[in-house]
Amino acid sequence: MSDTVKITIDEKIIEAKKGEKLLWVALQNDIYIPHLCAIKEENRPNASCRLCFVEIEGVSNPVTSCTRNVEEGMVVKTRSPVVDRLVKTAFELLISDHNLKCSDCPANRKCALQKIAKERGLKLRQKRFKTIARDYEIDDSPEEFAFDRSRCVLCGQCIWADREEAKVGAIGFTNRGIKRVVTTFEEAPLAESICTQCLMCVEACPVGALYYKK
């Protein structure tokens, strides 16, 4: 039995390894699908950002490509009116809960949100939803980096880096619903937590929430 499968994404025929997730196969083949929360090594994806929707022939509703294994003969479309509508809403929802000030942001021009907007022709400034008011304080206790929750999209990349790469376990999600945040044990400032300031999480953050001070 061969361990590769042939699939079609946006009319491009692609050979992929069995068991791989659709999202990564597409990205490797230069087909862009918006994504924030997917982690290649994680075998049970969070599937929380809801940006990576695609349509698969024979499947009635759009599916998240980060959770879907490639299958022989799969025919995939990364764009369609239904997909675009869901992605636009998910994106605008995230922006409605985001402190949008790119000119002041350390992530300006390398930010994943900007990339999604550019690739999909979406506006960063959305008017559909009221902006959710927050009063978060910036944690600038670490020597070299700081954490500004008002820009956090809750993608979980930092938590993975901290747990699985740095093997520290200093940060995690806490609270439910709209109050969900990334935080340390008992919400201590990072410098007072078990954080070793290894900077792995800063590297992992796709937006300007965890950033170098300089």
Next chain:
Amino acid sequence: MKKEELHELYKKLKDDAEHKVRLGEEKPRVLVGTATCGVAAGALKIRDDFQREIESKGLDVDVVEVGCMGHCYAEPLAVIAKPGYPPVCYGYLDDGLVHRLVEDFLGGDDPSYEYALAALERNDVFPTFEDFPRGIYEQKLILENCGFIDARNIESYIARDGYSALVKALSEKPGWVLDEVKNANLRGRGGAGFPAGIKWEACIKAGGSEKYVICNADEGDPGAFMDRSVLESDPHLVIEGMILCAYAIGAEKGYLYIRAEYPRAVSHVEAAIGQAREKGLLGSSILGSDFSFDLEVFQGSGAFVCGEATALINSMEGKMGMPESRPPRLASQGYRGKPTVLNNVKTFAYVPMIISRGADWFKGIGTEESPGTAVFSLVGKVNNTGLVEVPMGTTLRQLIYDVGDGLPNNREFKAVQIGGPSGGCLPEESLDVPIDFDSLHDAGAIMGSGGLVVMDQDDCMVSVSRYFLEFTQHESCGKCTFCRIGTKHLLDILTDITRGEGDSDTLQHLEELAEDVRDGSLCNLGKTAPNPVLTTLRYFRDEYKAHIEEGRCPALVCRDLILYYIEPPKCSKLCNVCVGSCPTEAIFTREDGLKEIDQEKCVKCDNCLKACPPEYNAIVKLSPPVLPPEKEKKTK
């Protein structure tokens, strides 16, 4: 194991149980309904009253606690079973009535039928519950024993043929049990209606020797309490169902995930597990066979979302109770990564009867696609509130008007909310929709947890959908974008509408967001949370429009859109009841002796409207909140 040996063993159990039960029944007995609802209505005091009265008369009568009888509107309830009389159920008990029943019936020979609700057995003197109009529509399978057996006594269950399904199954191959459940087309009663047999089969096919059976008794919907009632009133039925499932799929261990807020259910189930073990019906080598299975209670103290299958497993494994994306399904990778069957309390409760009476019997009840019965807690503006069980396919109209005896005081029906916070609101035109999984789904509602709230002209549909959204938004785990942020915006928009805010785009905007939250969320909490909004927009759009376009709440509910007004022609100089009822001293006496409300001070508490004597009935609510013109001049 040989059939004969099994039957021999069971016969012993049953003879013993019957003997004990009969001994108990030789004496007169009082059965007090002490499920949680009964307790809330004062059943424990009634139990004590009975005990005290009986003792003081020196009578030899047993007072037994039983579960929910399904007539919650008449609580506290008790049944008096006295040899020589049909067992009779009495409702609306208080100490006076208890005194009288003990003296006249238990001590004398007058059953006081004038206070009786119904008899429990056919007889020549008094009608039974089946003779009630609702009896024609009701069919009790799951609730059959509820309220009539002693839930804390396994003999009571065995004497009614309890565990005979297990005996029958053990003399057949596990595959036979699976086939019966599959053939019966038993659909999951936890909300979605997924066929149980197919789930079980997937779990068998997943292979491996370590498997789990879990009963979902998280029941977190506000207003839902049927799972609790079944566990409190007839725990062995669920336990037997779980044992049968374990036998079919080859599991050795099972759990009942019961919310910690249900202490009575937990204690009844734990007692029942202990008794089943003692009788050799649970544990190793069940009834001497080579099949072993044991059960444990897991107390869930988590949030509403912990009832979702993957979140429930996470919570049992000590992780945060949050949903995961599926697949993998529980059937292949569930508790501790092993194949797991998770079913609702009621789903398991049907299994023993399907095994005893056969798949064909079960399919003969209800509809072809949704066989069996549906259990609802009927609440709201309806005469007979309580737990009801009707065959699937019964229409909403029959359920509300025949079983529930219609709306009180000739109120006008407006909507029925069905399926709990993630269900939908259906209008008058939908009353002939048959109750089954698929018809309800097509109408925009869901079977859900079986909550059924009847609403009348005084219920505002915008407020109702806001109320449910507030619940789901609060219960969102916050993991995924659509549900975390989307439900927040849905709630905010609805709140704006209850204040009359919005423009010509608001409704479309609301509807689109609701659809996207439904289509984009990770788990069923988010996917179903928009149902109340979507159905009210579909069936009651004009009411939304009235709020936005006219600043008017037709049901006179939304506080920002109403004012309280005393109609001068109706107000009486001789009365000043309202003045004292007002917490903010907003009501003053005018020069002409009539009363008037200072709108600046009024906090719209509704006290005065309730206080104004019915012969005057002078206080009204007005929406939009503008004073009648003649009036305005005067205040100026």
